[in-house]
Amino acid sequence: MEANASNESDVARRYISFKNKILEMQACLTAIEKCPIPVVCAIHGACIGGGIDLSCCADVRICSPDAKFSVREARLGLAADVGTLQRFPKICGHGSRVRELCLTGENFDAVEALRIGFVSRIESNLFESAMNVCQTIARNSPVAVQGTKLSLNYSRDHTVEEGLNHIAMHNAAALMTDDLIASVMAASGSEGNFQNMLPMAKL
Amino acid sequence: MEANASNESDVARRYISFKNKILEMQACLTAIEKCPIPVVCAIHGACIGGGIDLSCCADVRICSPDAKFSVREARLGLAADVGTLQRFPKICGHGSRVRELCLTGENFDAVEALRIGFVSRIESNLFESAMNVCQTIARNSPVAVQGTKLSLNYSRDHTVEEGLNHIAMHNAAALMTDDLIASVMAASGSEGNFQNMLPMAKL
Amino acid sequence: MEANASNESDVARRYISFKNKILEMQACLTAIEKCPIPVVCAIHGACIGGGIDLSCCADVRICSPDAKFSVREARLGLAADVGTLQRFPKICGHGSRVRELCLTGENFDAVEALRIGFVSRIESNLFESAMNVCQTIARNSPVAVQGTKLSLNYSRDHTVEEGLNHIAMHNAAALMTDDLIASVMAASGSEGNFQNMLPMAKL
Amino acid sequence: MEANASNESDVARRYISFKNKILEMQACLTAIEKCPIPVVCAIHGACIGGGIDLSCCADVRICSPDAKFSVREARLGLAADVGTLQRFPKICGHGSRVRELCLTGENFDAVEALRIGFVSRIESNLFESAMNVCQTIARNSPVAVQGTKLSLNYSRDHTVEEGLNHIAMHNAAALMTDDLIASVMAASGSEGNFQNMLPMAKL
Amino acid sequence: MEANASNESDVARRYISFKNKILEMQACLTAIEKCPIPVVCAIHGACIGGGIDLSCCADVRICSPDAKFSVREARLGLAADVGTLQRFPKICGHGSRVRELCLTGENFDAVEALRIGFVSRIESNLFESAMNVCQTIARNSPVAVQGTKLSLNYSRDHTVEEGLNHIAMHNAAALMTDDLIASVMAASGSEGNFQNMLPMAKL
Amino acid sequence: MEANASNESDVARRYISFKNKILEMQACLTAIEKCPIPVVCAIHGACIGGGIDLSCCADVRICSPDAKFSVREARLGLAADVGTLQRFPKICGHGSRVRELCLTGENFDAVEALRIGFVSRIESNLFESAMNVCQTIARNSPVAVQGTKLSLNYSRDHTVEEGLNHIAMHNAAALMTDDLIASVMAASGSEGNFQNMLPMAKL
Structure with missing residues (x-):
């Protein structure tokens, strides 16, 4: 039934079906946040849209110098709906730049990600550095x-x-x-x- | 009746009348926050007391290098009561410097406003820059x-x-x-x- | 009775007794936060574990260049339980570095404390500087x-x-x-x- | 613009327009609740659908023996949306009968309205009785x-x-x-x- | 792992394991409450302990004249932990009798269940009556x-x-x-x- | 200082002093509610104003047939401020009669106290009955x-x-x-x- 839900001709039924799908996708990401063990996220390359949603669920984020970020959803015609608008400002505050990034959908780089508190550090040897955090915690x-x-x-x-x-x-x-x-x-x-x-x- | 409310001799009636006035003024500012369209605020010169209250209701704030800021109310003998104490720390966090600024009422400059996340950027061509943000969002x-x-x-x-x-x-x-x-x-x-x-x- | 509470052989009774002790210790620190007068905290040397708990209850924090900080509890085998995990991220945000510091228990220095907003300033003449803040507020x-x-x-x-x-x-x-x-x-x-x-x- | 809002062909725009209309209607009823002076409601005859929404905003409700009540919306194809589902169970509790009345949309009479706490009293001389309450309060x-x-x-x-x-x-x-x-x-x-x-x- | 969790010798690990088990059992009952379709509960005979937990999750409750109820957990040495202490007073209010029933664990009969609002009606032909409610809603x-x-x-x-x-x-x-x-x-x-x-x- | 607080000529200082006094009186009553052991209240004669405030903090209330109740404060020129307006409607619901009693300050008798759920039972041998509840709980x-x-x-x-x-x-x-x-x-x-x-x- 879920499969053809979006083919529903009744708007209200489509609405309810869409809502349930979104809640389901949200639950997938929230599972990371609810994981009792800390999650460390190593970010390199493009961290766009879903990448932000996902990495917001981690406890610690480290990125490589080439990492590029964007809350892209606004640019794609929708409000981000699987966690960015909820978690990103709890991580970085509701400061001016955070809202600007959410409303414009423009890119920000590693240096800015560090400045607003999204990542802990920029590291060239990214995975080694992330593993070090894991090992420190695991001790x-x-x-x-x-x-x-x-x-x-x-x-x-x-x-x-x-x-x-x-x-x-x-x-x-x-x-x-x-x-x-x-x-x-x-x-x-x-x-x-x-x-x-x-x-x-x-x- | 409102007009001569503060002439009331009964303290409780004056209290209720004052409270309603404050709520009314708060509602004026909250209207900006509730505006469904993003609000971009271009700040130059003095942004003091009511200026902070007002600009806190915007989504994005950009300032010129000469901008000067102050949560002046404490110095004027009252706790700020139309939004600064509620919105400023949700924007910039409840960090030490934010509380210090609220309790002392002292000035802070554009560089500090940027550092604590109150503004997105310091721009010499302020209005052009603010219009650019608007246009990017409007796209x-x-x-x-x-x-x-x-x-x-x-x-x-x-x-x-x-x-x-x-x-x-x-x-x-x-x-x-x-x-x-x-x-x-x-x-x-x-x-x-x-x-x-x-x-x-x-x- | 409280004194020998931890000697209880019944686990549930020990649990209730422990809980009451923790609540009592929390109340000691919360008393600082509830003090109607602003509290300015001058931090030098080691601000470790209980030092963080305590200084989080102040309104303004200033530190000397030699100050060393740590949410040490994780390293000592317990989750911090008299305020750090509640107040530290409300002060500095739930950013990546804040969580990392809480989960690893590692040290951070004055410069980092400033960067994440925990202190307002690093000052060599610490006490004079703290007294200045007090006097400005007292005016x-x-x-x-x-x-x-x-x-x-x-x-x-x-x-x-x-x-x-x-x-x-x-x-x-x-x-x-x-x-x-x-x-x-x-x-x-x-x-x-x-x-x-x-x-x-x-x- | 509001007038032809429901003629919008774009579903999302219609949704936003409908939502604003509902919020506006809710605000009309909430105005009664927010009135600083107590509101006493005298209910006779049919108190159906909007009648429940309205009377829920009063502080005191008295009814005549012939009063008939119904949370009719469910029967008309919609969930009540201007206050009944929020206020009726805060007045009468989330007991079994309250939910049954909301889900079935069936009628209930004055005796039941009294039993579940919706009205204070059943009075034949309804308006005199309601005025008495007003006068007692006004004293x-x-x-x-x-x-x-x-x-x-x-x-x-x-x-x-x-x-x-x-x-x-x-x-x-x-x-x-x-x-x-x-x-x-x-x-x-x-x-x-x-x-x-x-x-x-x-x- | 879950199976031998209670054999853990470490008290803290047993605690965490117990907590997860309780949360899991709670989720089983909450699933009834979260079911988007109304749930009508027909109660006859003994509705004791878990019976209260379960029936509290329904929307409408009807009972036969012989139904007997009890929040038995207090008498069995534990605080009820899968929903009664949360839902029963939201259904029936935090009135004196509700607390008394929770603290004493004593029985109450159908007439009292009706009086405190736990059931909608006492019906001899219980299932027919419950089906009638279902059919009225389904219309x-x-x-x-x-x-x-x-x-x-x-x-x-x-x-x-x-x-x-x-x-x-x-x-x-x-x-x-x-x-x-x-x-x-x-x-x-x-x-x-x-x-x-x-x-x-x-x- | 507290003693002559109400002699303050500065209205704001009197306000703060009054507020602290009220909070202190509230804390005295809340101590009963926070007592980890259930509190059973036996009510006879007049339970007026402070009597309602006090008995609302108990878990179980039983009254004698002669008990008389009143939320008297409204009649005495003030809103009840040590708990009645908070606890009485959480006990008995926000039903019409509860609000009427709070706004008029009129008396209600034992039968009505039972009907609205304020007391569990009306008992002639009041203290024996209250002790029985205690003993049942203590078992x-x-x-x-x-x-x-x-x-x-x-x-x-x-x-x-x-x-x-x-x-x-x-x-x-x-x-x-x-x-x-x-x-x-x-x-x-x-x-x-x-x-x-x-x-x-x-x-």
């Missing part, structure tokens, strides 16, 4: 790292007071982990030896 | 541009999840526009030929 | 300054519309202050002479 | 009555904590009214003698 | 019915203003349906002839 | 009872989705209690034997 306790990401995502969309209450509930349980001991040992020179949190959690 | 489909502004404003004040749901509802209808075809044609070299959205929408 | 009307801080805090956690309504209610009463006259006089050259708002309000 | 201080309505409307849409903060701000100013003295005198037997709040406030 | 336009349910669910969790904006967006598209003509014809005596909205939408 | 596991109250309070002020997430976090830890075994034993006939949660938790 920390999975309980700590996943709690941090969970709390950052929650706090982005809630008041400070609600965010504080949320992390208090989370940590009251999470602080009973044995990782705390391993972390302290790691901090004092020996290697941390953490159990993975989830099968996929081999960071 | 895009009105349906796309207005949907983008609507979604940016909504998303600023809602969670990512609510923003996603909102744009899904909007685009499910907006994607049925014939502009999409015109946009694709424009993107492939020919000039886009869009109907205006609203009489005033001749960007 | 303004206490009613104006405290209303500004109240509104900034409220607006950070609410929509623009709710923030506008809040300041309208506040100012409708606050504008009846005699400080307005004193401020206008001060602005025109004579010294402002404000009553203090609160005993502790001698800024 | 109270306008400052008190309008503050009560303002707070009830605000609290309906906010948390208890936010509602408490809102009334604290309001009352801190409103308690400075001279009405308090007049009220205490009225309560001890003499007639209250209040200034009107607003020209239209002659209750 | 209405699917576009209207599904829009009504969508708006009721959205409005339950949002302010009146946000609910109004939501239905305006929805109806601006939904009112372009051909069902409106069919509905008007049906209302004037002839049988409505609606296309189904979804394959499963054969009400 | 349940403290972990379960306190989790239930916590979740009810949280859910009253949040969306269903946020309430579900909150109880999932809470229960993921709380279900590790040994009370579950004791509860199951109690449910199968033997007496539950729970550790107290808090010293004051001897229900």
Whole structure:
């Protein structure tokens, strides 16, 4: 039924069918954001339209000097609808340049992406640099790292007071982990030896 | 009645009358923000107090090198009450410098306005530059541009999840526009030929 | 009872006891944020873990060139739970670098703290500079300054519309202050002479 | 332009035009809710569709024994869109019968309207009874009555904590009214003698 | 992995695993609430614990005279965690009796379920009566019915203003349906002839 | 300083001082609501003004046949400001009668208090009946009872989705209690034997 939904002659039924398709595509991208493990995104070449939507769902973004960015949708005749207009200004603020980029659809380069806070760094050896971030994070306790990401995502969309209450509930349980001991040992020179949190959690 | 409201001897009645006046003034400025068409603001000379309130309602801000800015209200004995304290930190973040500027009321110049993200660019030929931004936006489909502004404003004040749901509802209808075809044609070299959205929408 | 709470053998009771302790510690820091008078924070040397939590509660932060910062908690095996994950990204945005710092726990220096908006300035004569900010603020009307801080805090956690309504209610009463006259006089050259708002309000 | 909006051939433009029309109609009804003076609604005969939308905006509803009610829209092929689906369940709860009435569009009578809390009373001498409510309210201080309505409307849409903060701000100013003295005198037997709040406030 | 999650020796890992299990169970029940088609629930015999959780997700509830209800979880040593504490008071209000039933876990009968608004009616011929409700709803336009349910669910969790904006967006598209003509014809005596909205939408 | 606050001649300073006093009084009443243990309120005689404010903070209310109620504040010249306008309609709904009682300040009796859901029951042997509720609750596991109250309070002020997430976090830890075994034993006939949660938790 979904397949021929756009052939519907009734406008309201087409509307409902389109809406469900958009929600489905949004959910695909949101899955990245909801992944309990941090996601590091290495950007090179063209990061246009869907590329922005996708990379906005990552936690950390690094790009090569040749990376080119654009919130292209406005230029293609539609408002971006799978996350850019929601996440890009939460990442970079609702500053003048961010709105300008969304409304004009024009390109911006790596230097500007760095200036507005979209990427952490511009690196020539892009993948090595991205892997380094992953490894640095992976050296920390999975309980700590996943709690941090969970709390950052929650706090982005809630008041400070609600965010504080949320992390208090989370940590009251999470602080009973044995990782705390391993972390302290790691901090004092020996290697941390953490159990993975989830099968996929081999960071 | 409004006219002599501040002559009221009863404090509570004066309070209610003042409050209604402030709400009315706020609504004047909010009208700019609610305008479905993007607003580009060209700032030169002094942008002080009400100037900040006003320019915060625009989508894009460009300034000349001589522009001078100040959240002057604190220095004049009142908390700014027609939008600066609400919109300025959503534009530039709640960073240390933003709060300092609001609490001290001191001046900041064009370079600092750029650094904190309040303006997109400093331009000597200010009006030409501002008109260029308008024209670049106007080359895009009105349906796309207005949907983008609507979604940016909504998303600023809602969670990512609510923003996603909102744009899904909007685009499910907006994607049925014939502009999409015109946009694709424009993107492939020919000039886009869009109907205006609203009489005033001749960007 | 609180004292031996962590000796509880029942996991759920330990959880509830831990949660209450965390909430109590959070309240200690939040007290700084709730202080009606602006708080200026002078940072030098190591500002690590709890140092970030604490300084995030200030309104203005200035640091010396040697200041070193770190959201250390992730490295110590826990998600930061007394405010950093809530306040740091509201101050500096949810940009890539902010998340990276929270997830890796690595150090950042004064220059980076300035770049991401965490501090207003790097100053060699740190305390003199911080006192200057205090004095500049103290020259303004206490009613104006405290209303500004109240509104900034409220607006950070609410929509623009709710923030506008809040300041309208506040100012409708606050504008009846005699400080307005004193401020206008001060602005025109004579010294402002404000009553203090609160005993502790001698800024 | 509005007039021929529905003749638009472009679906997206028709959508935007329809949406603006609906918002405009909603605003007409919301004006009743926003009226600072309490509104008492006397219902007799048919209160169907728009009648429910309208009466939901009142503060107090009284009906005659012959009153007949229906959320008719579902039966007419549309979801009610000028307030019933928002206000009716905030008045009567999201109980089973309320949803059933909205989804079936079937009639309900005065007895059921009373049972679900939609009306305060069933009265044969309807207008006299409604006027009695008005007069009872009008005997109270306008400052008190309008503050009560303002707070009830605000609290309906906010948390208890936010509602408490809102009334604290309001009352801190409103308690400075001279009405308090007049009220205490009225309560001890003499007639209250209040200034009107607003020209239209002659209750 | 999930299977042996509860065997985890690390308390924090067990906590995270438990939380994910609870969220998964909640999602099973929420699926009923999210079903775009109204759900009518016929309750007879024991509706205890999970029975309350489940029936709270329906739109309309009817019960037989012998139905017995209980929010049993408190008596079994846990706070109900798959929806009762969230949905039951939104259905019946946060009145004294509702809280008492949640805290004591004691039984209540059909008459009380009706009194507090949990069920619409007590019917001896339960299934026939429930089918009648379904058929009455099914006689209405699917576009209207599904829009009504969508708006009721959205409005339950949002302010009146946000609910109004939501239905305006929805109806601006939904009112372009051909069902409106069919509905008007049906209302004037002839049988409505609606296309189904979804394959499963054969009400 | 607080003592002579109302003697302030500056209106704005008086306003701020009044506001702080009101917030302080509100906090006294909110402490009852925040008490982790359920509070049962036995009402007899006059429950007027502050009596409503106070009893709204309880979880369960029972009254004697002679109880008389009134939201008296409107009649005394002020909007109720320590909780009634926030909590009373969350308990009883925003129905017509509730608003009428708040706006008129007129009395209502035990029968009406029962009808609108303010009390659970009217009981001649009031205190025995209230103690029975306490004992029934106290027979349940403290972990379960306190989790239930916590979740009810949280859910009253949040969306269903946020309430579900909150109880999932809470229960993921709380279900590790040994009370579950004791509860199951109690449910199968033997007496539950729970550790107290808090010293004051001897229900």
